[in-house]
């Protein structure tokens with residue numbers, strides 16, 4: 371496999387740092403460009419992030435030596451140096467949309483962590499185990515953008531990365547009709563830790579702006595289908611969500627209730643979870659977990675601290691499946707929000723795009 375040269379746009383931020391860490395020693399990808407705002411541009415990466423490095427592992431040496439480029443002004447120069455970029459920036463939605471399109475139009479594919487293009491109808495929003503076929507929309511998007519190579523692909527929101535994978539293999543098999551979801555979300559999802567957000571110590575905030583809408587709507591695009599160059603959303607099941615911010619550093623948990631047209635037994639559900647694998651496993655992508663869905667039988671699992679890093683933070687942990695009095699069943703599930711839910715999910719998507727020939 372050839373090594374792809376990659377850039378990280380927004381490399382100084384929380385998600386950007388995750389990308390930089392994940393790219394160290396990646397078998398297919400080599401980090402050659404880091405870019406951020408004009409505030410950081412022109413300075414060595416190591417110097418800019420040394421007082422704001424939030425990862426558990428040290429700043430990779432090779433990244434520390436790179437000079438930060440200007441994400442908005444150096445687009446052509448960056449496109450020359452890389453095969454594609456990851457993007458995770460904190461800017462206004464319209465600015466992010468324009469920035470990502472500018473990279474795509476410079477013939478530099480963009481794998482984005484941002485939400486700005488998630489609802490653009492010809493931009494695939496992909497979880498490689500769930501809807502890998504949506505990348506087939508890319509030729510239509512290239513036609514609209516007038517590009518040969520350039521395109522934008524995005525990952526979905528971190529809140530749904532635990533419960534949509536758990537619901538997915540049950541959805542068609544047993545006719546999932548509805549789901550009620552309460553999420554308990556870590557503070558790193560807001561780009562914060564306990565030092566930068568001390569108000570979160572010993573506290574729960576029952577509001578995360580825009581999160582409930584994303585948690586209810588985005589699954590419908592993931593379960594949608596390509597029709598005439600657009601992704602048409604699924605119209606079932608109905609999902610209702612409530613999202614809370616809890617005092618946890620990393621790891622989003624969800625309590626889920628679900629009902630079916632053809633109610634399976636508990637054993638059938640657990641067997642379906644255990645037996646499920648997707649395109650990422652078939653292709654043996656480097657970041658794919660060997661087992662995507664892990665079911666725990668202990669009544670007090672999964673727990674955030676013991677399970678969030680399962681399979682390098684790329685697997686989903688499930689437990690406490692039991693009958694419910696108002697829905698058919700209820701369970702809990704957990705995923706790492708900045709690994710599977712953010713940078714790790716985007717790296718896996720980029721691996722899928724490489725393996726399927728979209729980055730050549």
Ligand SMILES: NC(=O)c1ccc[n+]([C@@H]2O[C@H](COP(=O)([O-])OP(=O)(O)OC[C@H]3O[C@@H](n4cnc5c(N)ncnc54)[C@H](OP(=O)(O)O)[C@@H]3O)[C@@H](O)[C@H]2O)c1
Nearest residue numbers: 380382383384385406407410441458459460558559561712
């Ligand atoms: N944190 C998560 O778990 C998570 C999960 C899913 C999605 N997201 C999304 O990922 C994106 C980044 O989140 P984050 O938590 O990493 O944010 P962050 O820590 O605030 O980092 C923001 C990054 O954007 C750069 N930036 C800001 N203004 C810019 C500009 N005008 N031009 C170019 N670059 C600019 C910053 O560069 P400077 O350092 O130079 O200012 C920094 O690299 C956001 O869209 C967020 O919604 C985050």
